[in-house]
Amino acid sequence: MRVEALVRRTPVTISPGATIRQAAEVFAREKIGLLVVASSISPVKAQAVVSERDIVRAVAKGNALGAQLDTIATKKLVSVKRSDRASKAVRLMTENGIRHLVVENDDGTLFGVLSIRDFFREAKLLQGFLRDESKEFHGVD
Amino acid sequence: MRVEALVRRTPVTISPGATIRQAAEVFAREKIGLLVVASSISPVKAQAVVSERDIVRAVAKGNALGAQLDTIATKKLVSVKRSDRASKAVRLMTENGIRHLVVENDDGTLFGVLSIRDFFREAKLLQGFLRDESKEFHGVD
Numbered sequence: 001m002r003v004e005a006l007v008r009r010t011p012v013t014i015s016p017g018a019t020i021r022q023a024a025e026v027f028a029r030e031k032i033g034l035l036v037v038a039s040s041i042s043p044v045k046a047q048a049v050v051s052e053r054d055i056v057r058a059v060a061k062g063n064a065l066g067a068q069l070d071t072i073a074t075k076k077l078v079s080v081k082r083s084d085r086a087s088k089a090v091r092l093m094t095e096n097g098i099r100h101l102v103v104e105n106d107d108g109t110l111f112g113v114l115s116i117r118d119f120f121r122e123a124k125l126l127q128g129f130l131r132d133e134s135k136e137f138h139g140v141d
Numbered sequence: 142m143r144v145e146a147l148v149r150r151t152p153v154t155i156s157p158g159a160t161i162r163q164a165a166e167v168f169a170r171e172k173i174g175l176l177v178v179a180s181s182i183s184p185v186k187a188q189a190v191v192s193e194r195d196i197v198r199a200v201a202k203g204n205a206l207g208a209q210l211d212t213i214a215t216k217k218l219v220s221v222k223r224s225d226r227a228s229k230a231v232r233l234m235t236e237n238g239i240r241h242l243v244v245e246n247d248d249g250t251l252f253g254v255l256s257i258r259d260f261f262r263e264a265k266l267l268q269g270f271l272r273d274e275s276k277e278f279h280g281v282d
Contacts, residue, residue: 020200061169
């Protein structure tokens with residue numbers, strides 16, 4: 001399975017000049033866990049990312065919420081190509097302890113964001129657990 | 142597989158009188174996604190939950206960060222018993238679109254929090270994806 005088969009929606013981007021509060025507004029509205037910081041002029045390339053956790057950390061530190069997003073954004077991107085194998089994405093998430101990956105087209109432009117939830121939706125994984133249940137139900141161990 | 146086999150750590154609780162900012166501090170320190178609002182006097186029972194997303198929403202709405210946590214906490218708990226099947230937890234998360242569940246002991250006291258990540262760590266799930274890769278490597282489809 002390739003990464004591109006798992007990505008469910010077009011990525012939500014935000015300009016580097018936006019504020020922390022504006023980012024929080026986008027998170028609340030879009031119900032996503034990762035925002036890609038990018039210029040809106042194509043070709044769109046990910047410059048940085050901001051997670052919900054980054055917003056929470058800013059609150060914890062008492063940062064001004066009107067401060068520019070790039071004061072809290074992560075510039076070191078962890079990304080995969082859309083044509084990469086899903087197993088590579090699993091490995092990167094696990095190794096880096098993160099829940100989202102930036103997914104790029106093969107030319108390095110932004111394709112989307114892969115979330116740990118996207119894997120979870122994948123029928124095969126759910127089936128593993130449902131199979132367990134069925135085994136228990138039928139008394140097999 | 143039972144829920145209790147998947148829960149990895151003791152739950153992190155916070156008092157209902159804490160502020161939104163204090164909750165953000167706990168999230169940042171503990172690297173968790175869900176805080177259980179509970180009195181610290183045993184027997185500890187979950188009264189409500191606060192997610193990282195609730196903090197982000199409070200920022201988006203411009204809530205005062207010194208306000209009490211119970212202004213943003215979710216009182217309607219989605220929970221499982223520690224002895225419930227993992228498949229029930231999967232179903233509850235999927236149906237409710239949530240990433241965490243409160244896990245109770247059979248007497249209703251707090252056992253822990255189950256995160257979508259706890260499933261992901263489970264070797265069986267990872268193996269599914271790694272097996273896919275291996276098949277592709279060997280040219281099987």
